[in-house]
Amino acid sequence: MQLAGIHHLTAITADAPGNLAFYTQTLGMRLVKKTVNQDDVSAYHLFYADGKGSPGTDLTFFDWPAAPERRGTRSIVRTGLRVADEASLTWWAKRLTDHGIAVSDIVKRDNRSTLDFEDPEGQRISLVVDDGVGEAHPWQDSPVAVEHQVRGLGPIVISVPDLEPTSRVLTGLMEMRQARQYTHAEATGPTTYVYEMGDAGPAAELHVRVEPDLPRARYGAGGVHHVAFRTPTFDDYEKWAERLASSGINASGPVDRFYFRSLYFREPGGILFEIATDGPGFAVDESADTLGQSLALPPFLEPQRQQIEANLKPL
Amino acid sequence: MHPHADQPMLTAGPSPENADATLVLVHGRGADAQSILALHRTLDLSNLAGLAPQAANHTWYPNPFLAEIETNQPYLDSALKRLAEIVDDLLSRGVPSHRIALLGFSQGACLTSEFIARHPRRYGAVMALTGGLIGPPGTSRDYAGSLESTPVFLGCNDPDAHIPFERVRETEAVLSRMGAVVEVRRYPGLPHTVNDDELRVCRAMLEKVLAGDEEATS
Numbered sequence: 001m002q003l004a005g006i007h008h009l010t011a012i013t014a015d016a017p018g019n020l021a022f023y024t025q026t027l028g029m030r031l032v033k034k035t036v037n038q039d040d041v042s043a044y045h046l047f048y049a050d051g052k053g054s055p056g057t058d059l060t061f062f063d064w065p066a067a068p069e070r071r072g073t074r075s076i077v078r079t080g081l082r083v084a085d086e087a088s089l090t091w092w093a094k095r096l097t098d099h100g101i102a103v104s105d106i107v108k109r110d111n112r113s114t115l116d117f118e119d120p121e122g123q124r125i126s127l128v129v130d131d132g133v134g135e136a137h138p139w140q141d142s143p144v145a146v147e148h149q150v151r152g153l154g155p156i157v158i159s160v161p162d163l164e165p166t167s168r169v170l171t172g173l174m175e176m177r178q179a180r181q182y183t184h185a186e187a188t189g190p191t192t193y194v195y196e197m198g199d200a201g202p203a204a205e206l207h208v209r210v211e212p213d214l215p216r217a218r219y220g221a222g223g224v225h226h227v228a229f230r231t232p233t234f235d236d237y238e239k240w241a242e243r244l245a246s247s248g249i250n251a252s253g254p255v256d257r258f259y260f261r262s263l264y265f266r267e268p269g270g271i272l273f274e275i276a277t278d279g280p281g282f283a284v285d286e287s288a289d290t291l292g293q294s295l296a297l298p299p300f301l302e303p304q305r306q307q308i309e310a311n312l313k314p315l
Numbered sequence: 316m317h318p319h320a321d322q323p324m325l326t327a328g329p330s331p332e333n334a335d336a337t338l339v340l341v342h343g344r345g346a347d348a349q350s351i352l353a354l355h356r357t358l359d360l361s362n363l364a365g366l367a368p369q370a371a372n373h374t375w376y377p378n379p380f381l382a383e384i385e386t387n388q389p390y391l392d393s394a395l396k397r398l399a400e401i402v403d404d405l406l407s408r409g410v411p412s413h414r415i416a417l418l419g420f421s422q423g424a425c426l427t428s429e430f431i432a433r434h435p436r437r438y439g440a441v442m443a444l445t446g447g448l449i450g451p452p453g454t455s456r457d458y459a460g461s462l463e464s465t466p467v468f469l470g471c472n473d474p475d476a477h478i479p480f481e482r483v484r485e486t487e488a489v490l491s492r493m494g495a496v497v498e499v500r501r502y503p504g505l506p507h508t509v510n511d512d513e514l515r516v517c518r519a520m521l522e523k524v525l526a527g528d529e530e531a532t533s
Contacts, residue, residue: 039518040519042498218526219526
């Protein structure tokens, strides 16, 4: 039973309007769903994705009035966004610089050309070349030309203090494969271990950096809340639910998020993982053309719409 | 008379001084600190201190929460005082009130909601699971002070053998009037326990407290 890759990644913003502007206007991603955190309806949950809202492309945000993240280990430390080729990286380096965003040099990391930057609240992002492998569903109304658009998520880099317990869960429970390792910066930098899922490749990799000397991170703006992995079928989802239930790990049990179904658990390094189904998808309550234009609520929250909207700042 | 004064306090996780936030867990009638402290582990949040005070003889007050308040004295006043002492102690140890969260179940939820109404300030989060303000129907609710946008979650099954849902709605109205941001979830047909949806809501609220807002007034 194989996970197919990264499903989505959820981060934290304390500035929803600024976040919306950056991800749609600067990065050119599509807001495919504007909803609320189903467990905390006082917060927006914004989903940015490709033109279709395909699984594996959503970068999502909880809107919390939080202080900036305190960086450290036991956290997700870098979010990969895939672009097609090195020419796109060069183009992005100029675009981001023109928009006042500091960028790194284009470097080879784990043998892939990569450009690092931080979003306006400090979330660490890498644009990573994926050589155009797999499908792409560009957003026709994006300010970014089709050939340079973000194609999807991955790889995602997590930091843990100790490899072994995390590795046991990744390989033993989640059936990922440890493929290789690299050092982050100089030869003295921390070692990062690459775990592959499904057909592998940058859309289906989790990179585990081992940093025992770092303090524990604290959630906050510019930080990441959790990463979700794809399980394509509801049958497999049921099997994952059973496997987690019998694993001895403290897992959430099945949760219907309306746009997908989820299972949550915390891996031993302290990072919140989710396994999520590809379907039903974001077009289940809106037409594909108008995704994200109005506040969408799952049916169980619809009766509270008036109260929920009253608590949200217009966006 | 303060019958709850010398009861044990159980703890979990880091000490409040070393944690990003502190959760005070208030058990229900017939239960104990150990049982509610298990929720701290179930919530599975890093760097959250857990404090669970124990009621004398496993109950915070002897009669139903809808009974005349005098019939629950001096235990009710003692129980409210115990929570006030815990919060004051945290404040004196340098934990700002917006990093203090309270979670009560059943009788503990009643006590918790009554406590914040009588001691309003900006708490990090307040979660009253299956409970509401204390006193018989028609009790005047002229509490003074402001909850300053404290997020409050009231989760309750309905019908419940002990808690009429109207009291949850009344609690929502009173705490909202006092400046809290209240979310109510009604769970038709569920038993008198903490359910998974409530746990997820509590976890989401506490994650936000852990992330904190350095600007918040304390």
